[in-house]
Amino acid sequence: MAELRDPERTPDTGDQDADDGLQASHRMLSFSDALLSIIATVMVLPVMHTKICPDQRLDSSTQRLLATRIAVYLMTFLIVTVAWAAHTRLFQVIGKADDTLALLNLVCMMTITFLPYTFSLMVTFPAEPLGIFLFCMCVIAIGAAQAVIVGYAFHFPHLLDPRVASSAHRAALQRHLLGALLRGPALCLAAALFSLLFFPVSYLLLVAVIILPYISKATGWCWERLRGPRELPSQRRDLFHFDLYEPLSKERVEAFSDGVYAIVATLLILDICEDNVPEPADVEGAFHGSLLAALGASGPRFLAYFGAFATVGLLWFAHHSLFLHVREATQPMGALNALALAFVGGLPLAYRQTSALARQPREELESIRVSCAIIFLAGTFQFATWTAALLRAGETLQPSVRFGGREHALMFAKLGLYPCASLAVFASTCFLSRFSTAIFHLMQIGAPCAFLLLRLLLRLALAALRGLQGPEPGGQGQGQAGGCSVEDARAQLLPDSC
Amino acid sequence: MAELRDPERTPDTGDQDADDGLQASHRMLSFSDALLSIIATVMVLPVMHTKICPDQRLDSSTQRLLATRIAVYLMTFLIVTVAWAAHTRLFQVIGKADDTLALLNLVCMMTITFLPYTFSLMVTFPAEPLGIFLFCMCVIAIGAAQAVIVGYAFHFPHLLDPRVASSAHRAALQRHLLGALLRGPALCLAAALFSLLFFPVSYLLLVAVIILPYISKATGWCWERLRGPRELPSQRRDLFHFDLYEPLSKERVEAFSDGVYAIVATLLILDICEDNVPEPADVEGAFHGSLLAALGASGPRFLAYFGAFATVGLLWFAHHSLFLHVREATQPMGALNALALAFVGGLPLAYRQTSALARQPREELESIRVSCAIIFLAGTFQFATWTAALLRAGETLQPSVRFGGREHALMFAKLGLYPCASLAVFASTCFLSRFSTAIFHLMQIGAPCAFLLLRLLLRLALAALRGLQGPEPGGQGQGQAGGCSVEDARAQLLPDSC
Numbered sequence: 001m002a003e004l005r006d007p008e009r010t011p012d013t014g015d016q017d018a019d020d021g022l023q024a025s026h027r028m029l030s031f032s033d034a035l036l037s038i039i040a041t042v043m044v045l046p047v048m049h050t051k052i053c054p055d056q057r058l059d060s061s062t063q064r065l066l067a068t069r070i071a072v073y074l075m076t077f078l079i080v081t082v083a084w085a086a087h088t089r090l091f092q093v094i095g096k097a098d099d100t101l102a103l104l105n106l107v108c109m110m111t112i113t114f115l116p117y118t119f120s121l122m123v124t125f126p127a128e129p130l131g132i133f134l135f136c137m138c139v140i141a142i143g144a145a146q147a148v149i150v151g152y153a154f155h156f157p158h159l160l161d162p163r164v165a166s167s168a169h170r171a172a173l174q175r176h177l178l179g180a181l182l183r184g185p186a187l188c189l190a191a192a193l194f195s196l197l198f199f200p201v202s203y204l205l206l207v208a209v210i211i212l213p214y215i216s217k218a219t220g221w222c223w224e225r226l227r228g229p230r231e232l233p234s235q236r237r238d239l240f241h242f243d244l245y246e247p248l249s250k251e252r253v254e255a256f257s258d259g260v261y262a263i264v265a266t267l268l269i270l271d272i273c274e275d276n277v278p279e280p281a282d283v284e285g286a287f288h289g290s291l292l293a294a295l296g297a298s299g300p301r302f303l304a305y306f307g308a309f310a311t312v313g314l315l316w317f318a319h320h321s322l323f324l325h326v327r328e329a330t331q332p333m334g335a336l337n338a339l340a341l342a343f344v345g346g347l348p349l350a351y352r353q354t355s356a357l358a359r360q361p362r363e364e365l366e367s368i369r370v371s372c373a374i375i376f377l378a379g380t381f382q383f384a385t386w387t388a389a390l391l392r393a394g395e396t397l398q399p400s401v402r403f404g405g406r407e408h409a410l411m412f413a414k415l416g417l418y419p420c421a422s423l424a425v426f427a428s429t430c431f432l433s434r435f436s437t438a439i440f441h442l443m444q445i446g447a448p449c450a451f452l453l454l455r456l457l458l459r460l461a462l463a464a465l466r467g468l469q470g471p472e473p474g475g476q477g478q479g480q481a482g483g484c485s486v487e488d489a490r491a492q493l494l495p496d497s498c
Numbered sequence: 499m500a501e502l503r504d505p506e507r508t509p510d511t512g513d514q515d516a517d518d519g520l521q522a523s524h525r526m527l528s529f530s531d532a533l534l535s536i537i538a539t540v541m542v543l544p545v546m547h548t549k550i551c552p553d554q555r556l557d558s559s560t561q562r563l564l565a566t567r568i569a570v571y572l573m574t575f576l577i578v579t580v581a582w583a584a585h586t587r588l589f590q591v592i593g594k595a596d597d598t599l600a601l602l603n604l605v606c607m608m609t610i611t612f613l614p615y616t617f618s619l620m621v622t623f624p625a626e627p628l629g630i631f632l633f634c635m636c637v638i639a640i641g642a643a644q645a646v647i648v649g650y651a652f653h654f655p656h657l658l659d660p661r662v663a664s665s666a667h668r669a670a671l672q673r674h675l676l677g678a679l680l681r682g683p684a685l686c687l688a689a690a691l692f693s694l695l696f697f698p699v700s701y702l703l704l705v706a707v708i709i710l711p712y713i714s715k716a717t718g719w720c721w722e723r724l725r726g727p728r729e730l731p732s733q734r735r736d737l738f739h740f741d742l743y744e745p746l747s748k749e750r751v752e753a754f755s756d757g758v759y760a761i762v763a764t765l766l767i768l769d770i771c772e773d774n775v776p777e778p779a780d781v782e783g784a785f786h787g788s789l790l791a792a793l794g795a796s797g798p799r800f801l802a803y804f805g806a807f808a809t810v811g812l813l814w815f816a817h818h819s820l821f822l823h824v825r826e827a828t829q830p831m832g833a834l835n836a837l838a839l840a841f842v843g844g845l846p847l848a849y850r851q852t853s854a855l856a857r858q859p860r861e862e863l864e865s866i867r868v869s870c871a872i873i874f875l876a877g878t879f880q881f882a883t884w885t886a887a888l889l890r891a892g893e894t895l896q897p898s899v900r901f902g903g904r905e906h907a908l909m910f911a912k913l914g915l916y917p918c919a920s921l922a923v924f925a926s927t928c929f930l931s932r933f934s935t936a937i938f939h940l941m942q943i944g945a946p947c948a949f950l951l952l953r954l955l956l957r958l959a960l961a962a963l964r965g966l967q968g969p970e971p972g973g974q975g976q977g978q979a980g981g982c983s984v985e986d987a988r989a990q991l992l993p994d995s996c
Contacts, residue, residue: 027822030756031756045768102818106814106815109763117770120775124776130790131789254528258525263532268611269614270541270544273615277618278622280623291619291623309611310608316604455597
């Protein structure tokens with residue numbers, strides 16, 4: 001075992017830093033992303049598990065309960081997204097982490113996990129000031145934890161991003177960053193005070209906190225469109241690089257989105273496991289001991305499961321295809337992506353509705369329409385993310401998917417498939433209400449085939465192009481050059497797009 | 499908007515590949531990791547939600563139900579881990595992905611998500627062959643999907659890892675890989691056939707499938723220890739690099755572990771949100787309209803929540819600290835890490851037990867002992883992962899944490915803290931059973947302080963060392979050089995460790 005005791009100090013990548021107790025913050029951030037995405041999404045579970053007895057119709061009280069919970073879910077999701085965005089900004093300035101920073105980050109995470117609870121208190125007791133007070137305290141605690149992180153990182157500049165650490169305006173940047181981070185908590189402090197006096201004002205202040213970054217961004221964007229880009233003094237431009245207007249880290253947007261898609265897919269199978277393992281007593285009684293018959297009785301639910309998994313999987317696939325060509329994510333893209341994710345998070349609810357509530361024909365129809373609406377909204381916001389990216393294609397997209405790019409049409413088709421299909425199903429339920437379930441399942445199972453066919457059709461078009469040996473005017477067959485030579489394809493397609 | 503239509507083809511990193519429809523498989527793999535880790539962990543939910551009425555004692559039928567479900571959870575976790583390990587191996591050979599591969603991977607994921615369901619069927623109906631038949635079919639489907647992926651990737655060699663693509667023995671490697679992947683499904687086919695004839699044999703075959711990789715690894719390892727490393731013919735050695743004996747990808751072990759820790763932390767807050775928002779009617783009735791009093795009544799549960807979050811967070815922190823110094827993960831390390839994760843996944847159950855079942859003093863005592871046991875096992879398997887790494891320190895660890903390394907003592911303390919603390923609490927419950935809850939919560943809340951003090955103490959020792967300006971014989975104060983100059987510390991500490 002002699003060689004084990006030999007402390008050979010080979011120059012290893014990252015070994016030097018690890019020796020210093022430093023660490024690329026990479027893993028801490030992916031853990032935070034996973035945690036936040038799961039917290040945001042998992043709040044749909046209480047909505048899903050609202051008990052509705054088979055003999056009980058969807059009366060107004062149940063509907064109000066459901067609506068309240070869906071509202072809680074959506075608001076929780078957006079609040080956690082705002083917290084996530086602030087966390088992303090913060091760690092774009094801080095490049096490395098040490099143990100203390102990792103522990104401080106855990107404290108920050110713990111405070112964030114408490115937000116959903118205070119929010120559900122607020123919604124359950126809208127007339128009580130206590131919920132809003134706790135919510136505000138929570139936001140203030142998050143702000144305090146983040147301020148401590150900023151203070152710690154600026155105290156040990158080797159933790160900062162090298163560009164920040166070497167900047168001449170470091171102190172100014174710290175003040176600026178603290179100001180940006182504590183703007184929300186300051187508003188919340190005011191809201192907490194008002195909650196003791198006259199709490200309706202607090203709600204207004206809270207709404208302001210949540211939508212503040214988007215409003216400030218939107219006005220800035222409109223301003224730029226109207227007056228041209230702002231001219232900044234040199235110090236401001238240096239700060240500008242690290243403030244709230246900077247593009248979001250693409251990796252973290254991807255990690256957060258992956259977390260959401262993964263947990264949504266898991267909630268589906270969890271539902272199957274919890275509800276669709278028949279009780280031994282039932283099998284004995286109702287199915288004369290035949291497990292196969294018992295499973296056959298819930299056969300449609302398995303079909304619904306596969307359909308729902310395919311939908312989530314393909315929405316992930318479309319997202320993945322899009323972000324493969326994204327260079328950096330701007331704030332409007334982040335906001336639209338968050339909305340798309342919020343609706344993706346609603347899919348398990350849609351699945352549960354289509355499979356469980358579908359007892360009476362009328363309710364079945366309604367639940368399928370709800371599902372279509374959720375899929376439509378999720379797909380449309382994905383598409384909108386792309387549209388937002390196209391508006392600033394020069395910064396945000398890689399050349400091949402910009403206007404006139406080689407894969408522009410394919411991307412359009414990929415992102416447009418689900419909105420169109422769900423809209424078509426929704427429309428068809430109005431005319432062919434008797435077959436709506438069949439049509440819906442057909443769509444869910446047909447979509448993967450459509451994705452594969454999409455590629456085949458585009459490949460065929462490409463092959464036809466090559467067969468003609470000449471550029472077709474206005475040809476839209478700019479498919480992926482999967483198996484064939486890329487240079488060939490580019491040589492033929494560049495004349496069109498230039 | 500003219501500049502948007504200009505398809506400028508700047509040479510961008512990864513742009514060329516993205517143009518080819520190729521993509522580093524990185525994001526597909528992190529999505530798969532997230533999905534698999536969540537599926538593995540979330541299966542604890544049905545166990546947690548086993549209804550136990552407040553007036554119902556833990557009688558034998560409830561206990562049997564609980565025990566069955568815990569067994570299902572543990573087996574599901576390990577099965578998903580085995581599937582994850584196979585997936586990791588597969589994508590260590592395949593370096594890049596295109597759209598078809600991403601879709602094939604989704605199919606593979608969908609099949610894997612179905613495993614837990616078939617497994618719970620097996621456990622609920624142990625005397626029925628149908629459950630085991632479906633399970634086998636599922637494994638065969640996974641094998642088939644993976645075989646298609648292998649066939650596709652070897653058909654388009656630009657998808658393979660460059661070392662494989664340029665290897666002279668590519669065809670042999672493909673056969674070898676297919677053999678390794680289909681070994682399990684082949685056994686399952688036999689099990690499926692036996693399930694129709696005489697199903698107890700199937701169970702034996704299935705156990706063989708699950709523990710096959712570990713057995714083959716363990717025997718190989720023992721063989722190597724006894725006879726020295728095996729000599730391989732050159733072709734075999736080439737294959738050896740990519741077969742089942744290769745170290746696991748460290749990034750994927752980290753991603754999988756992060757997913758598990760993140761979902762466990764989330765399940766805790768989900769529980770709080772589902773159960774601890776008081777009903778408006780209750781507040782009116784029992785607490786005379788005072789929400790504060792209602793929340794105060796469940797105050798101990800919040801304490802338990804913070805304690806449980808701190809435990810999960812610090813176990814993640816210990817894991818993170820360990821893997822920061824890991825260069826590559828061997829198979830025994832992967833297996834021990836999986837066991838540690840399985841017990842971490844049991845923590846929400848422990849939390850629920852300590853906070854919900856604690857009505858009668860006797861049960862309270864039992865539930866605290868269960869919690870201690872789970873924390874002890876999770877911590878001990880983490881420690882064992884490190885021990886396994888130390889056995890091959892030359893390959894697996896960075897110099898600073900090997901025997902005699904500068905951070906060896908700190909790592910020892912970090913990983914040993916939880917096993918020791920939980921053991922101490924367990925022992926103290928035997929003597930001081932009346933104060934066991936207080937002691938337990940004290941441990942949970944004291945642990946973060948202990949982690950911080952650990953660093954402070956080690957820093958103090960380091961400062962004392964520096965003050966003395968000479969190396970102390972056998973000094974164990976090899977702390978992290980957080981705030982102070984690293985070179986100073988190294989200059990003082992190298993004489994000890996060399």
